[in-house]
Amino acid sequence: AQTVTQSQPEMSVQEAETVTLSCTYDTSESDYYLFWYKQPPSRQMILVIRQEAYKQQNATENRFSVNFQKAAKSFSLKISDSQLGDAAMYFCAYRNLPGAGSYQLTFGKGTKLSVIP
Amino acid sequence: GAGVSQSPRYKVTKRGQDVALRCDPISGHVSLYWYRQALGQGPEFLTYFNYEAQQDKSGLPNDRFSAERPEGSISTLTIQRTEQRDSAMYRCASSLEGASSYNSPLHFGNGTRLTVT
Numbered sequence: 001a002q003t004v005t006q007s008q009p010e011m012s013v014q015e016a017e018t019v020t021l022s023c024t025y026d027t028s029e030s031d032y033y034l035f036w037y038k039q040p041p042s043r044q045m046i047l048v049i050r051q052e053a054y055k056q057q058n059a060t061e062n063r064f065s066v067n068f069q070k071a072a073k074s075f076s077l078k079i080s081d082s083q084l085g086d087a088a089m090y091f092c093a094y095r096n097l098p099g100a101g102s103y104q105l106t107f108g109k110g111t112k113l114s115v116i117p
Numbered sequence: 118g119a120g121v122s123q124s125p126r127y128k129v130t131k132r133g134q135d136v137a138l139r140c141d142p143i144s145g146h147v148s149l150y151w152y153r154q155a156l157g158q159g160p161e162f163l164t165y166f167n168y169e170a171q172q173d174k175s176g177l178p179n180d181r182f183s184a185e186r187p188e189g190s191i192s193t194l195t196i197q198r199t200e201q202r203d204s205a206m207y208r209c210a211s212s213l214e215g216a217s218s219y220n221s222p223l224h225f226g227n228g229t230r231l232t233v234t
Contacts, residue, residue: 004159035222043206045160045225091159104150104173105223107159
């Protein structure tokens, strides 16, 4: 079974600064999807960014980018120019490709990000 | 609305009572997932439907939990003889494509917060 580990229960960043959230995962598959979800205090679940493991290029979405290290099974999220609205729980998640066993999202325990004005 | 709709938003019940939680996915979405999220934890997979077929129920904790999606649209998660440990946020998610070929992300509802007293 796949596992996702987020080793930082809480992080804080100064407004306008950059912060990196860590995520590692364990899988025997060679291809898969990885995601970062944001959960603000409203407790919605919002997709921030996703990465296909077969793609070498790291995904970026505006101020959000990932550092995907396949060999190390690491998938960190970098938030640049942090804004007050970025304060939330961030969840890293893993998903198999179709036909490769279970296809549900497996989530880490989350990192609570605080943004200091 | 355009999103995944869950009802009720909050449910308080006494131990031993049965509860039914409803999920109305985005129109046309093939896949529907149920997750449970304890406070301070990541979502935990419960079960998955492809159209009306329950493809995976491996995450259901025990036989008090069941789910159905009889017409391939609205789904109901039922918990019989509730216990205090069942208290959590129950989230539904849907995606456009089935598990056989997916590239579309999961869209999460805002959840039902269940409290068992």
